[in-house]
Amino acid sequence: MTETKSLFKVAGIFGAAALTLSLASCSGGQSVADACNIANSTVNEATGDLQSVLSDATSGEGDLSAAFDPITEALEDAQSEVTNEEVSTALASFTDELSAMSGTLxxxxxxxxxxxxxxxxxxxxKLDQMQAExxxxxxxxxxxxTSLTEAGQNLQDICTAG
Structure with missing residues (x-):
């Protein structure tokens, strides 16, 4: 039961980090604003069915790390479209942190x-061992x-200032 609560907590934290990206209000040409718009729209599309994937994984019907795959892929796609160096660097940092979390799971x-x-x-x-793990x-x-949230906040700050 503790494991499920912890994983829901992590899922909530992840959702908050994804929301950080979606709150970046950016638009325009291939400026900071346009680069942020690309990242934002790509992530929003990728997170569409995240709740359902997380629910399946926490009920034992799927791989929890797979929940991150569509988002990581979307971020990597966005990186290929973002030419603004400042946004690209921040986006790469966010993507790396998300990939690390996925790798852990x-x-x-x-x-x-x-x-x-x-x-x-x-x-x-055996139960004690499972709880320790x-x-x-x-x-x-x-x-x-925490690192993911900080990377998301950095990206949001860049987009808001842009």
Missing amino acids: EGYEIPDASSIDPADPEAMD AEEMTTKLQEQS
């Missing part, structure tokens, strides 16, 4: 603790989400 499966017998010492050791994962993801 790659192959991670939410453990099924429903079959663990609390009277069985071996089973309880989940705590380690949560700590790492919280650090990465």
